Amino acid sequence: MFGAIKLLVKGLQKPAFDSLSSTDKYEERRYAPAKWVATTVKSISHKDATSEGFRRLFKYISGDNEKNTKVEMTAPVTTWVEPGAGPNCESSFTVAFYIPSEHQADPPKPSNQQVFIEERPQFTAYVSQFGGFASDEIWVQKAVELGDAIGDHSLFNDAQYYTAGYDPPFKPFGRTNEVWFVKNEPCLKGSSVDEKAAVQTPVSQTS
DSSP states (O other): OHHHHHTTOTTOBOOOEEEEEEOSSOEEEEEOOEEEEEEEEEESOHHHHHHHHHHHHHHHHTTOBTTOOOOOOBSOEEEEEEOOSSTTSOEEEEEEEEOOGGGSSSOOOBSSTTEEEEEEOOEEEEEEEEOSOOOHHHHHHHHHHHHHHHOOGGGBOOSOEEEEEOSOTTOOSSOOEEEEEEBOOSOOTTOOSOHHHHHHOSOEEEO
16 A cells, blocks of 8 residues: 555645745644545544544545545645543544545545545644654644644634644655644635634535
């Protein structure tokens, strides 16, 4: 599987965004509405959940869909993290691949019932970036650091967050990882959900 991924690493499509502002600790980005293919995994481990989610989604882009269509790999792989009630409780991890532009209008329907097409409305995110290999502990640490850097927690949804990885697991150096907090704001043009939903999570599902 990873051999096939390696052929697709260079020149991957990425979701469109505008950079609104930046500091030495984070950037504020506005992402355009887009479709993603996603799957949700319950686990106590971010690493285990993203690995399982990645496997399901890689099968989808390899042709495990109703059109038997191969879909190009994209970046980043995002994971929407909804933490559990405690350290020994399962969290919800929604792993997603951005659907490339040629399939945005009519993405192939997944064959696996655990995989779905996610419609993300336009949203704004506070983004911090870091390198290296990210463990479960590092993801949490970086989320805490980003929240501290933003300061005013009323500005964003601090109950959940995105993690984003841009590199294959076999890349040892020059890795790019990000944590995103979704900014609290009224519905934006292009949104398919109401204001409350947009604040909580920029996700809606289509079958």
